[in-house]
Amino acid sequence: MAAPWNDDIYQGETWTRDLWIAYLNEDGTEGDPVNITGYTARMQIRTHSDAPTPVADLSTANGKIVIDGPAGRISLILSATETAALPVVQLVYDLELIDGDGNVDKPVAGKLKVYREVTRG
Secondary structure: OEEEEOEEOOOOOOOEEEEEEEEOOOOOOOOOOOOOOOOOEEEEEEEEEOOOOOOEEEEEOOEEEHHHHOOOOEEEEHHOOOOOOOOOOEEEEEEEEOOOOOOOEEEEEEEEEEEEOOOOO
């Protein structure tokens, strides 16, 4: 089950976010990272969950998601040009991790609020 994670994106900024996949200790604190070496990932951002076309498509295949397997880190990347093209609305997304056997896990999902760029030029 995906954990909720919401964020803001400002048009025209380079948007990079790092997420870590880690075990939980018995007391609920973050434990050791989960080794996700050999995994791939994909994430689509849409205006709503039923929208036929994503406004952004991130994956390990297109280099917009980078995985540091031993550290359990997933880096998400959108260029300034890509964020400038996003509509100024609240968007939805989910992130899928795929292991070497094709099993899919969704560690996070949520909303991304886009703010209009003020400084242009």
